[in-house]
Amino acid sequence: SIVTVLFQEIDYSLQIERFTKTFKMTALPQIHAKLITLLELLIKPQKDLNKVVNILQALYEVAIRDFFKEKRSIDQLREDGLALRRPVSSAGLLFENAVEVPNSNNETFYRQARRLHTIFTSLDSMHNIPTNLEARRRIAFFSNSLFMNMPHAPQVEKMMAFSVLTPYYNEEVVFSKEQLRTDNEDGISILYYLQTIYADEWKNFMERMRREGLVDDKEIWTNKLGDLRLWASYRGQTLARTVRGMMYYYRALKMLAFLDSASEMDIREGSRELASMRQGSSLDGFSSERSPSMRSLGRADSSLSLLFKGHECGTALMKFTYV
Incomplete structure (x- = not known):
């Protein structure tokens, strides 16, 4: 199909590292805007097939006429598989009678469509980065790993x-409730110390607990005691992190x-x-x-x-x- 051939040309230009020499980057905002319009039409409860066909036609026109740096005649487009062999009638469009919108019960398709729409419409600033240093480190490590050559697993x-064999003597693995609440000789409890050192993580932890049903903060010592002990142990007990x-x-x-x-x-x-x-x-x-x-x-x-x-x-x- 024409769409398949278009994607093949894009993939080939990326493979030979000539994408910016083959396509105009100035056309990307137009393609971006029309893709957002197409996704909005798809995720609406009431589908308008005529509008879907029209936006696909507009996308095709932009991709063929404005995206390619090298202009091609209609005969060249047909020879390359980017245009129909036979001319389309004046009353019809390229994608007319060729588009079938998935049923509303196709959850996988519409979940991916909504996700793609969110990606295209998100305008988060590059300065909106996590304040937590550990979160930054993990994101940086994951981003760098995307460009690594993964070795094949051995037989x-x-x-x-x-x-x-983890050495273990009298070391505590998971803090008990009493250990978290008991003050030391300086009047500071383990939980208070961890809340001070990991203030942003404690804030995120409490937000997650509220989302899971926590109503009153005092319930953290009753209904959410297990989560509290694990949160503190993963930050204050080396052996707990080893087991995890x-x-x-x-x-x-x-x-x-x-x-x-x-x-x-x-x-x-x-x-x-x-x-x-x-x-x-x-x-x-x-x-x-x-x-x-x-x-x-x-x-x-x-x-x-x-x-x-x-x-x-x-x-x-x-x-x-x-x-």
């Missing part, structure tokens, strides 16, 4: 084993532990189970008659699963778990 047989970091790799470590300890027969017969693991299912979904490697993995998995139930004994088991 499981060539991967190095992953073992973890390990749990980011929870599913990957389960998979790796199974592949490291399973026999060739287990792997051959467990293709269905491995597929279910990739879909996020628990290891408890395996049949009751499991191999020794699977049973050992199940024991490790059961101790890890306690973390999700909020038991501190589960956190303690995590400290001595080898994977």
Whole structure:
């Protein structure tokens, strides 16, 4: 189709790094404005197909006549696939009888359309950056990672084993309610200290709690006590951050532990189970008659699963778990 050929030419110019030499950047504001109009027509409850066709025709005219630096005749456009082989009648338009608007129950399409409309219409200043230094660091790291060449993951047989043993003596993992509220000899509590050091993060935390149903700030000590303890522990307890970091790799470590300890027969017969693991299912979904490697993995998995139930004994088991 004409639209496909147009996108192919744009992609090719980007590939050979000649986009600005092939297209006029001065035409982009016109294309931007017409795309916004098109999206507004699409996300309206009542669709006007005639207006959609008209704006698509206007987009086509801008892209063909104003966007390309090199002017082409109608014969060249037809030869390149950017115009119809046969002339369109004076009464008709290029996209007439060629546009089909998705049904209103197509949630995926309209969610993406609304998202694209928000991107095109957002006019946030470049100075509106997060005040939190950690947020800035993470955004900068993510932005830089977009331009990195991602290495291919090695085969499981060539991967190095992953073992973890976190030193643990009498160190607290998660602050208790009493620890957060009790003042030290200087009259300062742990929570007050963290609220002072991470003032912007505390403000965001309280805003999130209110969105989740917090009515009175005093309820933070009752209904939202678990969230409060985790918020303080992630900023004041190194070991809590270590456990949280390990749990980011929870599913990957389960998979790796199974592949490291399973026999060739287990792997051959467990293709269905491995597929279910990739879909996020628990290891408890395996049949009751499991191999020794699977049973050992199940024991490790059961101790890890306690973390999700909020038991501190589960956190303690995590400290001595080898994977």
